[in-house]
Amino acid sequence: MKRNYPPLRLTPQVAGKLQHDFDRISAQFNELKTLHVEFENQIRQALGADSLWSFRKAARNTILARQLASEIRA
Known part of the structure; x- marks a missing residue:
């Protein structure tokens, strides 16, 4: 269904x-x-690409776990 919204003035x-x-x-x-x-780039140079990938994965999982916990509480 298409809705027509009035223009914002x-x-x-x-x-x-x-x-x-x-x-x-x-x-x-x-x-x-x-x-x-x-x-x-500096993390990749200091620790390596694999460490950066694992940090990203851990951060993503932590964020998803927090979002899930907040949805369960709500």
């Missing part, structure tokens, strides 16, 4: 603030991605 001031916030958050996100890539 913003004042110029609110639209400008929204654009400014979006630009700021986008820049922070890009910086975080760059730091993440460099962090992974």
Whole structure:
């Protein structure tokens, strides 16, 4: 079923603030991605690719276990 949502009407001031916030958050996100890539590269160099893979797997499993536990509690 297709729904038609009315367009969002913003004042110029609110639209400008929204654009400014979006630009700021986008820049922070890009910086975080760059730091993440460099962090992974340094871990890979220091410990090896296998250790990085096992760290990723352990982190993913921990996150999934926390999400499952929170869903069970809810």
